[in-house]
Amino acid sequence: MDDQDASLSLLMAQARGQMSVVQVNLVRQSARAEARGSLAAPLRTRSVDRFVAGLCCLLFAAAIPAIARSDAQDDLTEALRITRQAEAQRIAVIDRAARCVVCVVDAQRRGGGSGVVIDEEGYGLTNFHVVANLLDTRRGFGGLCDGKLYPLEVLGIDVGGDVAMFRLTGRERFDASSLGDSDAVAVGDTAIAMGNPFVLAEDYTPTVTLGIVTGVHRYQWGEGNQLVYSDCIQVDTAINPGNSGGPLMSARGEVIGINGRISINARGRFNVGVGYAISANQIKRFMPGLRAGLLVEHGSLAATVDDVEGRGALFNRMYDGAPAWNAGIRPGDRLISFAGHEIHSRNHFASLLGTYPGGWTVEVVYERDGQRRTAITRLEPLSSGMDAPFEVDPRVNATAVTQVLRRFAEAAGVAPQRTQRTQRTGSSRNLWAARETVAAMDDGSAAEGEVGASGNGGRNRGDEGIASVTFEWRASESDAVLRRSGNGAGGPKEVTFNVSSAWWLDSEGKRFDLPPTEAMNYAALRVLLSLFDGSEVTNNGGGFVHRGADAWTGWAAPRNGAEPPILHVLHRDVAGHALARFAFDVDEGFLRRVVVTDQPSGAQTVFDLLDYADRGPARFPRSVVVSSADAVVRYDTVELIMVETE
Template sequence: MDATPTRSRVRRSPLPLAAGACAIALAVGCAGPGPAPSAAPAQQAVVSRTTGDLEEQYQTVIKDVLPSVVQIGAGDALGSGIVYDDKGHIVTNAHVVGREKTFDVSVATGEKVLKASLVSSYPEQDLAVIKLDSVPGGLRAARFGTTDEVEVGQIVLAMGSPLGLSSSVTQGIVSAVGRTVSEGRSGGGTGATLADMVQTSAAINPGNSGGALVNLDSEIIGIPTLAATDSEQGGSAAPGIGFAIPVSMVRTVADQIIRSGKVTDSGRAALDIMGRTVVDDDYRPAGVAIVSVEEDGAAAEAGLRVGDVIVRIGDTPVTTITSLSEALAGEKPGRKIRVTYTRGDSRKTAEVTLGEI
C-alpha cells in the first residue's frame, strides 16, 4: 500500500447521515462439544471494573478538553482549532485558514458563533494562529503536554469537527512517532514536509484538521493534520493511519507568532535553493536540479550553482523534491552535511553548512 497523506479539512456542505449501523461478528472456536465455559465470577468482576475505570477516564478527559476545542469556519471550508490561552488565541493548521483573514468560531458549549481574525500563518509547518475579536467569559485554554512523554501504544483521543460534526471524539493509540510525511498542494494544501509527526490509529477525517490529539491526562500531545490515502484504491482513505503535528512544534510556532506576529526561528534546515525534479532516460525521477541559488545562502557558500543536480544528502538518495525535503526535515540549521550532486558528466560532493527556512 502506498499511503499518501492528505489534509483533513472539509468543505462546507449539507451532511447526509445514513440510518442504521453495521455489526461485526467475531467467531470463536471451541475445543470439544457443548458451550464454552463462562468466566469465573471473580474474573468477570475484574474485567467489569477495569472496563468501567477506563470508560470513566475517557469521560473525564472529554469533559476536561472538549470545551477547549473549537470549530473554525474559513470561507467555504470547515476545520478545527484549540484554545491556546485565555486571551483568545487559537492554534490550528495553516491549511484550515487558507487565504482567509477572518473566521467564524463555534465553541463546544454551543454559544453563539464568535468572530476571529488571523494573527499569522506559517505554511512551512502547516500551523497558524487566529485570535477571537472578543473573548467570552469562561473561555477555557487547553493544557499542553510534552513530546518527550509520547510513547507508542499510548491511548489517545482525537477531538474536532470531522465532516462538520462538531465536538466529535474518536479513540485509538499512538502507532508510531518520528514519522516524516509530505502534504500535497492540491485543494488548498501547503505542500509542507513535516518531520517528527505522531502517527495514530484514532480516526482522522476531513474537518479534524487543527483539532486536538489528547492523552489520558487531558493534555494536548499533537494537532491532527493528515490522514493517509491508499493510491491503489483510487485515493480512498486508509483507515487507522493518521498523523498529528507534535506538541513541541505546536508550542514553538504558536509562541513565536503570539509574541512577534511571525515565526522568527523555525528550527528547520534549508539548502537555500529552488529546485525541480528531473528524470532519467527511462523517465524515472533521478534527482533535483537547482533552478536558483540564494546569494550567500548555504548551497552558494558550498559552491553549488544553477544546473547542478542533487542526488544524495548524506547517505540518503534524493530523487524528487519531496525526497529532498524529507531528507532535510530531520536536520538542523548550522549542521554540516555532505551533498552529492552531478555537474554535466561529473559526480561531485560538497560539505554544506545548512541554513534555515
C-alpha cells in the first residue's frame, strides 16, 4: 500500500466517523516519522517496511475509534451523572427554600406581595412598600406553601431602604432560610428568585425563576430619603409585580437579597431582564432595630465629598457640629476609607454610606497635608419623611429585649439553670475579685471609641496605682459593695452602690454620697453585675429599652480586616440623671461595651469587657476597662465566686 492508498484509507475512516481529525493527523505523523527513519535502507527493504508501517497504521486507526468511543461514552456518562446530581441538589434547595417563602396579604386576604421567614420563631423580611398598607393595624396574613394562612404582625420598618420585618404566629416552629454574605456574590453567580408574582398560586406555593447575577453594588434612586436602593444586586432572573419582598437566593439556598425593584418596559409593568434586590449585608445592620419594632433610619456624616482630578474624593461641605466636623474632619481633607472600605469616588461613598443606620459608629480615615488621620464618629440619622409618626409597640420592644438578655445569659453560662435557681431561691452570694490598675490620660480626653491607643487601654503616663478589689453582691438585694486594699483608684476603701446612688461611710458611720458623675458609673456597674448573676434575665429586662444596632469599633474591637461585629443596643436610665447604653454582640451574645453618659454635663464613661473565659459557673471577662476623660481603670479578674443560697 503506497502513501496515496494509506491517505485515502485514513480519509475514508475519518469520513465514516471512525476517526477524528486529531487521530488522522497522529497516524500520518507516525507514518512520516517511520519513513524518515528508513531512508538509508535498500529500496526493497524500504518498500516492505513501508508496507508494514502502513498496515500498522491502519490497524492502529481501526483501534482508535473503539477506544475513543469508549472514552467518549465514559465522559458522557460522567457528565450526565454530574448534571443529574446538580439538578437534584438544585431541586432539593428550592424545595427547602419554598417552605420559607411567604405570600403577604391584608386582613381581607387582598394583596399578593412576598416575604421570607428567616428564623424558626416566625420572624421574616419583606419590602416596606409591601406592608405599607398594613401600618394602621400592623396586622395581616402570611400564606405558606402548605396552603394555610398564618397571622402576620408588622414589627419594624426601614422606609429609607424599603425593608420591613414581620412575625408569623400559629405554629410552634417555622421553616426558615438564613441570610448569606452578599459581599461574596459575584457577577455570573446563580440567582434564584421566589415569590408570588401576579398572585398566580392560590395555594401560596411560590413561583421560582432562575438566572444569574448581572451586577453588584448598584445604586437605584428613591423618592427623597425613601425607598433608596443604595447597594443592590442586579439579576436577569425574572422578577415581576408580586415578587416584591421575596428572597433572592444563592445556589446554596441562602438569602443574599430581598427582591424589590425591576426595570420595566414602557408599554407595561413586566420584567425586561433587569431586577434588583436589597443586599443581605445591608439588611443585617438594620435587623436588631427591625426586630425591636423600631422605625430605623439611615445614617449620614452630614458632609459631602466631590471628585477632584488627581486628588481623589475631597470633603467640600459640612456644618459646624456635624458628625464629620466633630470627628475633626474639615473641608479640603481627602477621604481615604469609610467603615473599613477604601473610597474610590463620590458615588462610591454615597452608595456605601446608604447601607449604614443612623447612630452607627464608623471609623473614617482621611488625609490632610499629606498625613493620614483616623477618627471614630457616630452617624446622624436621616429623617424618613413619613407623613404619620410610627409609634413603637412596647410589647414588641420588650420581647426583643428579653431575647437579647436570654441570648447573653446562654453565652455567659448564667442561664437557664442558674437563672432558674436564682428565681426559685431569690438569693445568691457573688464575689468578683480583681486587680485594679489605674492610668491617667495624658491628653485629658477619652471619648467613646477613641480610648486605648496604647496596649493597656489608654494613652497614659504610666500606672498611678495598683490595688486588690472585691465586689460583693446578692441577686436578691439592690446594694452591692466594693472593697479596696492598696492605692488603686484612691478614694474610699469601701463603697456601697446600687442603680440609683453610691456612697461611703466614715469611721463614725456618717454617709457621704459620691458626685453624680462617679455615682452613675457605679450604677451602671450594678446593672452589669446583675446581668451576670442572672437576675436581669429572670426580671425579663425590666428597665431596658431596645434602641437598635451599632458596630463594635475602637481599640477593644477585633481588627481582622472584616466588618466590625454588629451589636444590639439596650438603653437604661441609671442614677436618675444618666443614660447607659449596653451593647451585646449579635453573633456571640456577649456584652461587649457599656457607655454611660451624664445627661446634664455630657460627661461619659466607657466600660469595655474583654476576653471572656470560663470562671467557675460563668464565662466572665478576663478584664473590664473603665475609661473616662481623666483616667483608665483596668480590672483584671482574679476570681469569680457565685454561690446560690436558700
